[in-house]
Amino acid sequence: MPKANILAVEDEEEILELLSYNLGKEGYNVQAVTSGEMALRSVKQQTPDLILLDLMLPGVDGLEVCKALKADSATRSIPVIMLTARSEEADIVTGLELGADDYITKPFSRRVLLARVKAVLRRGSEPIVTEEGGLVKIHELVINPGRHEVLVDGVSVILTLTEFRVLHFLANRPGWVFTRSQIVEAVRGDDYPVTDRSVDVQIVGLRKKLGDAGRYVETVRGVGYRFME
Ligand code: CA
Numbered sequence: 001m002p003k004a005n006i007l008a009v010e011d012e013e014e015i016l017e018l019l020s021y022n023l024g025k026e027g028y029n030v031q032a033v034t035s036g037e038m039a040l041r042s043v044k045q046q047t048p049d050l051i052l053l054d055l056m057l058p059g060v061d062g063l064e065v066c067k068a069l070k071a072d073s074a075t076r077s078i079p080v081i082m083l084t085a086r087s088e089e090a091d092i093v094t095g096l097e098l099g100a101d102d103y104i105t106k107p108f109s110r111r112v113l114l115a116r117v118k119a120v121l122r123r124g125s126e127p128i129v130t131e132e133g134g135l136v137k138i139h140e141l142v143i144n145p146g147r148h149e150v151l152v153d154g155v156s157v158i159l160t161l162t163e164f165r166v167l168h169f170l171a172n173r174p175g176w177v178f179t180r181s182q183i184v185e186a187v188r189g190d191d192y193p194v195t196d197r198s199v200d201v202q203i204v205g206l207r208k209k210l211g212d213a214g215r216y217v218e219t220v221r222g223v224g225y226r227f228m229e
Contacts, residue, residue, distance in 0.1 A: 007051045036061060040065060063098065092223050103177075179224040
């Protein structure tokens, strides 16, 4: 099977070389560009299977590139992994809300780079884990929205409606990082006004009730939450 085409966008030459070298060695076809303008031109000529996008670019920056890609139906579905500095948490949140799939903080190891790339490419070709009726089976959990029921190792756990919705939303896309706003958007009920801050309260309650299985609900510091793959 031919390996995926990856577009790497990074203005720091050393990092760009590192990306090209490591991904090339794995058999990926890498197109390397050094600016947002070049990135947008490149995707029009050839649609990549994945874009590695540095956020801090001179001129059109990474967030603007992401916004432009997600606004265009021809490029909307191309997965985007942001490359960021650890200090750019606010930008990571904005990027995820703009539709980026994941992020890698610099400096990164070869192992992390390849793992993230592989995970995002795999997710792109696979449906989410939901079975018929929205049933999610993951680790030792069975989440049944039809019955509004959660089983941990076969034992029923009683959750509030909002806790249930948060869990179902996160567990349905394991490995994906979601910001608080994205969670609010997804679980917004008519019964209960969920806010960014109350998401944290829901998560605390959820973890407590799930017991050992609560560890699967991971905090991604400064960004949001993720259900462990
Ligand atoms: Ca940069």
